[in-house]
Amino acid sequence: MTTIHDVAKRAGVSAKTVSRVMNDHASVTTKTRDKVREAMAALGYQPSAVARHFRAQGASAVGVLMGDPSGGYHTRTHHALLLACLETGRHLTVELFDGPVVGWHERIRAFIEDGGIREVILLPPECDFGPLKALMRELDVRCVLISPTTPDPNFPAIAMDDRAAAREVVEHLFSLGHTRIGHIAGHPDHAASTHRRNGFFEAYAAAGLPRPAPELIVGGEFTFKTGLDAAKLLLDIDEPPTAIFAANDDMAAATCMEAQRRGLRIPDDLSVVGFDDAPIAGVIWPTLTTIRQPFEPMALRALQTFAAWNSSDSGVRPSPFLAQHTLVVRESTGPARKRPPGQSATGKPG
Numbered sequence: 001m002t003t004i005h006d007v008a009k010r011a012g013v014s015a016k017t018v019s020r021v022m023n024d025h026a027s028v029t030t031k032t033r034d035k036v037r038e039a040m041a042a043l044g045y046q047p048s049a050v051a052r053h054f055r056a057q058g059a060s061a062v063g064v065l066m067g068d069p070s071g072g073y074h075t076r077t078h079h080a081l082l083l084a085c086l087e088t089g090r091h092l093t094v095e096l097f098d099g100p101v102v103g104w105h106e107r108i109r110a111f112i113e114d115g116g117i118r119e120v121i122l123l124p125p126e127c128d129f130g131p132l133k134a135l136m137r138e139l140d141v142r143c144v145l146i147s148p149t150t151p152d153p154n155f156p157a158i159a160m161d162d163r164a165a166a167r168e169v170v171e172h173l174f175s176l177g178h179t180r181i182g183h184i185a186g187h188p189d190h191a192a193s194t195h196r197r198n199g200f201f202e203a204y205a206a207a208g209l210p211r212p213a214p215e216l217i218v219g220g221e222f223t224f225k226t227g228l229d230a231a232k233l234l235l236d237i238d239e240p241p242t243a244i245f246a247a248n249d250d251m252a253a254a255t256c257m258e259a260q261r262r263g264l265r266i267p268d269d270l271s272v273v274g275f276d277d278a279p280i281a282g283v284i285w286p287t288l289t290t291i292r293q294p295f296e297p298m299a300l301r302a303l304q305t306f307a308a309w310n311s312s313d314s315g316v317r318p319s320p321f322l323a324q325h326t327l328v329v330r331e332s333t334g335p336a337r338k339r340p341p342g343q344s345a346t347g348k349p350g
Helices: 004-011 015-022 030-043 047-055 072-088 104-115 130-138 162-175 191-206 224-236 249-261 295-311
Strands: 061-066 091-096 119-122 142-146 157-160 181-184 243-246 271-273 290-292 321-323 326-328
Touching (some): 004 015, 004 030, 004 072, 004 295, 015 030, 061 072, 061 104, 072 295, 091 104, 104 130, 157 295, 162 191, 162 243, 162 271, 162 290, 162 326, 181 191, 181 224, 181 249, 224 243, 243 249, 295 321
Parallel strands (some): 061 091, 061 119, 157 321, 181 243, 243 271
Antiparallel strands (some): 290 326
């Protein structure tokens, strides 16, 4: 079945632009509008027919529980889900979930029952919270898990290989001559943090290099503030790294800010890499080298999973799906610069 992403690829535009054409948005130029409509015609794409097909498979409302809707990852995921809902004729219903605080059980039960929601998408770290998944089973709600720590026999999962992506980041830095690389890890409760850290270590092992010193691994929580604090720790050590790989783009952007505050030039004095390709990655200066998560395909796959699940005569849940990442090389990475003997990254005697 032709999707909005197929149309976007053929027209050479984003899925968001296709959405705007479908909704007669005034900001789209005539030339772009014509290209999109030509692509739709060539591919035989009929949005209403697609929506009717998916609506026939089950409920029209899809619930999403978000723990931090302000973060770059959740922002991109939310937008991707909105596009997928437009594609499939569904509606997205979002509820804030702050973890096991007092009253969470009753509040989520009301969200499900009052909203008539039969399908829910669980993002990290909620996808790993056992009591929440137990409640979904009690309420007979079908769930698709996005990037869970481990497979759950009750729910299908959609994930990306974070370890392989992290290895690719480090191999990119190796190719530029960096070997003393710092890592700002993500939130300890998120499986992605562990996978990305393990991929960081695996790249060193594969290259036959010793594991980085413990002082080069600093914890963060996927927020700009924790990234800023971690960058300060890394840049304050006697022999600071020549490159820093942060577990997400918010922390990488914070690293860039702290480095520039110290008078360091990126990437001449310090290379920085993030993860996710959140909106901030393309607008800060210099633009950020990062791993692009396939947010839109993963979101669409989640809704397609519900449709396949609903149409299955056997009731067997769909199999897991592994999405493909992309390393996006931008301006924040460059060759490692050799420093004069006894001089640190700040230019001061070491």
